[in-house]
Amino acid sequence: MIARILATATTEIHIARRNRWVLIAVLLMVAFSLVLSAAGSAPTGVLGADRLSVVVASLTSLSVYLVPLVALLMSFDAVAGEVERGTLPLLLTYPVARWEILAGKLVAHTAILIVAIVAGYGAAAVVAIAADPAALAGLGALWRLTWTSVLLGAAFLGFGYALSSLARRVSGAAGLAIGLWLGMVVLYDLGLLAAVVADNGGLFTTRIFPVALLANPADAFRLFNLTAAHATAAASGIGGAANAIPQWQSLASIVIWPLVSLVLAAMAFRKGEP
Amino acid sequence: MTSTLTISRLTKAFGGVKALSDVSLAVAPGERVALLGHNGAGKSTLMKVILGLIAPDGGEISICGAAPGSAQARAQVAYLPENAAFHPALTGLEQITQYMRLRNLNPSGAMELLGRVGLAGAAKRRIGTYSKGMRQRVGLAQALIGQPRLLVLDEPTSGLDPVSRRDFYELLDGLAADGAAILLSSHALTEVEARTDRLLILSGGRMVAQGTLPDLRREAALPVAMHLSAINGYEGDILAALPGAIRVNGVLHLTCAQDEKLTTLARISALTDKIADLDVIPPSLEDIYSHFSRRDGQ
Numbered sequence: 001m002i003a004r005i006l007a008t009a010t011t012e013i014h015i016a017r018r019n020r021w022v023l024i025a026v027l028l029m030v031a032f033s034l035v036l037s038a039a040g041s042a043p044t045g046v047l048g049a050d051r052l053s054v055v056v057a058s059l060t061s062l063s064v065y066l067v068p069l070v071a072l073l074m075s076f077d078a079v080a081g082e083v084e085r086g087t088l089p090l091l092l093t094y095p096v097a098r099w100e101i102l103a104g105k106l107v108a109h110t111a112i113l114i115v116a117i118v119a120g121y122g123a124a125a126v127v128a129i130a131a132d133p134a135a136l137a138g139l140g141a142l143w144r145l146t147w148t149s150v151l152l153g154a155a156f157l158g159f160g161y162a163l164s165s166l167a168r169r170v171s172g173a174a175g176l177a178i179g180l181w182l183g184m185v186v187l188y189d190l191g192l193l194a195a196v197v198a199d200n201g202g203l204f205t206t207r208i209f210p211v212a213l214l215a216n217p218a219d220a221f222r223l224f225n226l227t228a229a230h231a232t233a234a235a236s237g238i239g240g241a242a243n244a245i246p247q248w249q250s251l252a253s254i255v256i257w258p259l260v261s262l263v264l265a266a267m268a269f270r271k272g273e274p
Numbered sequence: 275m276t277s278t279l280t281i282s283r284l285t286k287a288f289g290g291v292k293a294l295s296d297v298s299l300a301v302a303p304g305e306r307v308a309l310l311g312h313n314g315a316g317k318s319t320l321m322k323v324i325l326g327l328i329a330p331d332g333g334e335i336s337i338c339g340a341a342p343g344s345a346q347a348r349a350q351v352a353y354l355p356e357n358a359a360f361h362p363a364l365t366g367l368e369q370i371t372q373y374m375r376l377r378n379l380n381p382s383g384a385m386e387l388l389g390r391v392g393l394a395g396a397a398k399r400r401i402g403t404y405s406k407g408m409r410q411r412v413g414l415a416q417a418l419i420g421q422p423r424l425l426v427l428d429e430p431t432s433g434l435d436p437v438s439r440r441d442f443y444e445l446l447d448g449l450a451a452d453g454a455a456i457l458l459s460s461h462a463l464t465e466v467e468a469r470t471d472r473l474l475i476l477s478g479g480r481m482v483a484q485g486t487l488p489d490l491r492r493e494a495a496l497p498v499a500m501h502l503s504a505i506n507g508y509e510g511d512i513l514a515a516l517p518g519a520i521r522v523n524g525v526l527h528l529t530c531a532q533d534e535k536l537t538t539l540a541r542i543s544a545l546t547d548k549i550a551d552l553d554v555i556p557p558s559l560e561d562i563y564s565h566f567s568r569r570d571g572q
Contacts, residue, residue: 004376007372011368015363
């Protein structure tokens with residue numbers, strides 16, 4: 001079982017390397033992280049936080065958008081691409097279970113994601129610490145951001161595989177992936193904000209809003225990192241609402257979502273005859 | 275001897291259209307069986323059902339005693355799809371390495387395997403740079419991994435040049451000699467005629483004929499054609515002596531049923547001093563194939 005998963009993972013890493021996905025993911029993360037750490041360095045004195053903690057707060061806001069995007073970009077082709085190239089029927093005649101194929105792809109894509117995240121955050125941390133040695137105090141927050149980013153990425157890899165299995169065409173899977181990203185990462189928050197404003201402190205804001213935040217892995221990720229770092233002051237937007245939700249709940253959401261999305265992906269991939 | 279592959283009364287429909295109806299067949303170890311049929315006759319569907327990629331609606335299939343698609347069956351079956359496709363970014367060696375590892379084999383033999391199909395020189399190039407024939411050989415190489423008990427090959431020689439085809443059939447002969455059962459589909463009838471033990475003809479999802487070529491020839495009972503060249507000036511005499519004969523491009527054509535062959539030949543031999551040459555042409559595989567695949571009104 002492990003050998004078969006690793007065989008698929010090795011193949012996927014070869015493919016991602018040749019298709020420049022590794023390079024694209026790393027460059028994206030490094031470039032955005034550096035831009036943010038440069039832009040976010042101004043308000044340190046005012047807030048009294050160390051420089052790296054402020055950078056982590058900025059990176060949290062960035063990663064909510066970027067990590068799901070990179071994960072979906074890597075995963076939307078996973079099943080639909082095999083169907084369209086005509087490679088899936090042959091693969092399925094091998095003594096390998098469908099979930100083992102997905103697991104192999106997950107191992108490879110997660111590894112690439114880890115490399116990109118570590119490179120991006122690492123670059124930002126190096127710049128922050130070089131400018132202000134006191135920034136070492138923020139390493140704990142950075143570590144927390146790193147592993148939660150990987151879990152967030154894994155959740156969206158699972159969503160990507162599920163969409164890829166359902167669409168069965170690369171173009172369709174790409175459209176669904178973009179739609180999912182827009183919906184979960186951009187429109188979801190806008191919708192919640194609009195509802196909170198309209199509700200003006202009523203039942204929605206006190207009851208439904210916290211659950212709605214936990215129900216979205218991207219929001220749970222943001223909540224967890226902001227509350228854990230006590231950096232809500234450095235963040236804008238829905239950060240203020242974060243204090244109302246216990247930290248264990250957002251942590252649970254971050255941990256459970258990858259499992260749920262991967263189970264969904266496995267179920268979507270199990271259906272259908274190649 | 276127990277069969278490697280046994281299928282009885284297999285039925286499969288796609289949305290009301292019957293792709294396979296009541297198909298039964300068996301392939302014994304070491305036997306090379308050719309599956310013939312028009313496009314859409316059900317060959318690929320039958321293969322996909324055998325491989326467990328498509329679930330049948332009815333009937334029974336057993337592969338080395340296991341159900342199609344079960345881990346046990348998949349461990350013993352190799353498949354070569356029609357127009358074998360691989361990820362263009364992988365090299366031949368990487369692709370074969372993956373497939374060997376999926377079969378729990380040490381991938382150190384990958385290079386040797388690629389050498390057997392004549393791809394040793396291209397093993398470290400991306401499959402995207404390969405020609406169609408080379409991709410087909412990658413497909414063949416993966417089908418040779420391990421020691422499959424059953425090989426299911428969907429038009430394995432399409433895209434191969436004549437020399438590669440001969441090499442391919444030599445590989446198959448070796449596998450069959452080692453006890454592998456081979457089921458292959460093809461449109462190249464003459465090739466199949468020389469290189470397989472038995473023929474199956476599918477038409478409209480039904481098995482319309484199966485047997486060795488002499489069996490099918492006998493069953494079809496198609497007329498034998500005879501071409502006669504007359505010695506100058508005797509053509510009229512021959513036409514008079516053989517009422518059924520007609521003149522085509524200076525050659526006299528005559529056909530007779532299988533069971534009249536000898537009496538017809540006796541009548542011809544009575545005319546030996548008037549005939550320059552005689553060719554007896556048995557029905558070709560194409561004729562036999564057309565006969566069976568058109569029988570149910572197609």
